Amino acid sequence: MSIHFKCDRDTLLKGLSTVEKAVELRNIKPILEGVYIQAKRDGIVLKATNLSLSIETMVEGDVVSEGEIVVSARVFYEILSKYTAGMIDFDMEEENRLKISNNHSKTQLSVMDAAEFPGFPLVPEKGAIVLPQNVFKQMLATTIFSAAISDARPILKGVLMEVESNSLHIVALDGYRLAFRKMALANGVPDIKAIIPSSAFREVIKILEDSDDDLAIYLADNIACIKTNRTQIFMRLLEGEFIKYKNILPSEYKSKIKLNRNEISDSVERASILARNEKDKLVKFSIVDDFLTITSASELGEAFEQVDIFLEGKHIDIAFNAKYLSDVFKVIDDDNIILEFNTNVSPCVIRSGENDDFLYLVLPVQMR
Numbered sequence: 001m002s003i004h005f006k007c008d009r010d011t012l013l014k015g016l017s018t019v020e021k022a023v024e025l026r027n028i029k030p031i032l033e034g035v036y037i038q039a040k041r042d043g044i045v046l047k048a049t050n051l052s053l054s055i056e057t058m059v060e061g062d063v064v065s066e067g068e069i070v071v072s073a074r075v076f077y078e079i080l081s082k083y084t085a086g087m088i089d090f091d092m093e094e095e096n097r098l099k100i101s102n103n104h105s106k107t108q109l110s111v112m113d114a115a116e117f118p119g120f121p122l123v124p125e126k127g128a129i130v131l132p133q134n135v136f137k138q139m140l141a142t143t144i145f146s147a148a149i150s151d152a153r154p155i156l157k158g159v160l161m162e163v164e165s166n167s168l169h170i171v172a173l174d175g176y177r178l179a180f181r182k183m184a185l186a187n188g189v190p191d192i193k194a195i196i197p198s199s200a201f202r203e204v205i206k207i208l209e210d211s212d213d214d215l216a217i218y219l220a221d222n223i224a225c226i227k228t229n230r231t232q233i234f235m236r237l238l239e240g241e242f243i244k245y246k247n248i249l250p251s252e253y254k255s256k257i258k259l260n261r262n263e264i265s266d267s268v269e270r271a272s273i274l275a276r277n278e279k280d281k282l283v284k285f286s287i288v289d290d291f292l293t294i295t296s297a298s299e300l301g302e303a304f305e306q307v308d309i310f311l312e313g314k315h316i317d318i319a320f321n322a323k324y325l326s327d328v329f330k331v332i333d334d335d336n337i338i339l340e341f342n343t344n345v346s347p348c349v350i351r352s353g354e355n356d357d358f359l360y361l362v363l364p365v366q367m368r
Contacts, residue, residue, distance in 0.1 A: 003067030004091045005039040007059065009083055009102070015046045015059040016077050018231060021203040023073045024050040034070040036117045039063045047120065048073060053200045054120050054234040055207070064091075068114040069098060079107055121234050123225040129168060129217040130187050133228065136215060137208040139170045139181045140201050142331040142358060147198035148174035158238040159201055160245070161217075161224070162193035171245050172198065177324050178245060178361040194219045195242050200235040207231060249361065250349060253340035255313035257287060261337045264292070265329035267305035271296040272322035274303040281322040282365055287341075288315045296322070318344040319365045328360045 016035060024032035036047035044061040047054070069092070079100060080088070088102040092111075100107045140159075148156035153175070160171040166188060170181045204226060208215070218225045226233040268283055275281040275296040286293040287309070294305040318341060329337075332352045340349040344367065350360040 002065055002092055003037070003039050003069055003098070004065035004089075005044060005061050005063045006087050006089050007044055007061035009080055009085050009088050011059050011061075012044070012088070013077070013080055015044070015057050016073070016080070018057045018207055019046045019048040019055045020073050020077060021206065022048040022050055022053045022055040031070060031112055031116045031118075033072060033074070034112055034117070035073040035076060036068065036070050036114060038068040038114070039066050041066065047117070049118055049120070049234075051118065052197065052236045053203065054118075055203075055231065056120060056234075057231040059230075062087075067092065070112040070114050070117050071098060071109055076109065079109065120232075121220075121223045121225070123218045123220050123223055123234070125218060127190055127192070127218070128187070129163060129185060129189050129219075130214050131168070131183065131185065131217075132212040133208045133215050134210045134212055135183065136217075137205055137210065139168075139183065140205050143170045143172045143179040143181050144198045144201050144205075145172070145327050145331070146174055146177050146179035146360075147172040150174075155195065155238060155240040155242060157198055158195035158242070159198050160193065160195055160242045161219070162191075163189050164191055171242075173243065173245060173248075173361075176321070176363050177328075178248060178359075179328070180245070180249075180359040180361075182357055192219050193242075194224055195238040195240065196224050196235050197238060200233075204233055204235075207233065248347070249359070250340070250342060250347060253313065253342055253349070255287060255311070255316045255341040257292060257309040257311050257339050258336060259292065259307055259309040259339070261329055261332055261335055263307045264294075264337070265326065267294050267307055268322050268325050268329070271303040271305050272326065274298055274301050275322055282319055283322045283325070284317065284319045284367065286317050287311060313341075316341050316344060317367070318348065319367045320348070320362060321365055324362045328362070332358070 038045040043058045045058050047056045091099045093099045098109045098111050162169045166185050172179050216227045222237050224235045271283045271294045272281050276298045283296045292307045292309045296303045334352040338351040347361045352358040
């Protein structure tokens with residue numbers, strides 16, 4: 001076993017912070033708690049996997065001797081973070097011992113056999129979904145918060161990604177609310193769908209940059225792969241049938257209001273402070289003419305808020321869990337939003353402006 005390379009500390013730490021999101025934390029197998037390091041002539045490859053999520057990235061370095069090892073991800077990161085900035089030398093001077101040194105500091109770290117590290121999935125590189133990183137990152141950020149966190153219906157802990165008629169759809173729902181995003185694709189992609197764990201997508205959001213550089217997404221039978229310039233993320237798909245979400249979406253409305261996002265967001269936040277209890281956080285909407293009145297009450301007191309609106313259709317009184325409203329107001333960028341209603345027991349649809357690229361559906365709470 002031989003390896004010798006030099007790498008800038010901050011560069012290596014950045015690469016480690018990318019792959020460590022896939023490190024297994026449940027002490028199942030020691031090798032899964034490690035980070036795989038391969039020194040190649042064109043750079044340093046880092047890998048980590050928990051068998052459901054696997055991440056690979058490459059960082060620049062000066063390779064003296066090619067080789068591969070596995071070291072404890074947690075210990076390796078902690079050691080490097082305590083070293084001073086600058087170039088660090090990594091050399092296998094002894095069997096199963098990696099010498100880490102810079103300036104006057106030196107550490108010897110035990111290594112594991114790279115041959116025991118699991119191989120990464122192979123994904124057919126055809127039919128790629130191509131779009132800018134920042135666009136895909138925003139699509140995820142504005143939907144995955146609606147995925148279920150309970151194990152009651154495991155399939156709802158996943159996020160549906162589908163391509164229909166060269167349009168990419170991202171859908172998440174938990175039984176009480178639904179978030180939907182879509183965008184037209186520039187390249188021709190065959191229709192396909194996959195259900196990806198929301199936990200994996202939460203890590204993807206942390207990795208993707210706010211850049212308009214393209215990424216490519218490949219979907220296979222049981223694996224999804226996201227590729228950027230230097231990083232590959234493999235995610236095992238969930239098995240099962242996703243809810244037929246299109247059957248849930250209302251095709252019409254009886255009441256529609258247009259209003260300022262900041263005004264309703266701030267009003268709901270204030271009203272929720274005095275909402276009935278922590279579980280429901282019930283806030284009541286009364287929509288009459290040019291005003292939306294928001295109220296809440298508990299043993300602590302009562303809240304009253306009023307927001308200017310433009311109403312099209314009928315007056316309506318309806319109540320919601322304040323958290324479900326606040327969650328969506330936080331992710332909408334548009335200053336102007338639209339709320340559509342039918343009855344006080346049917347779902348409310350929230351849109352970002354007049355476009356149909358984003359839609360959020362939330363069930364009301366029965367008023368007593």
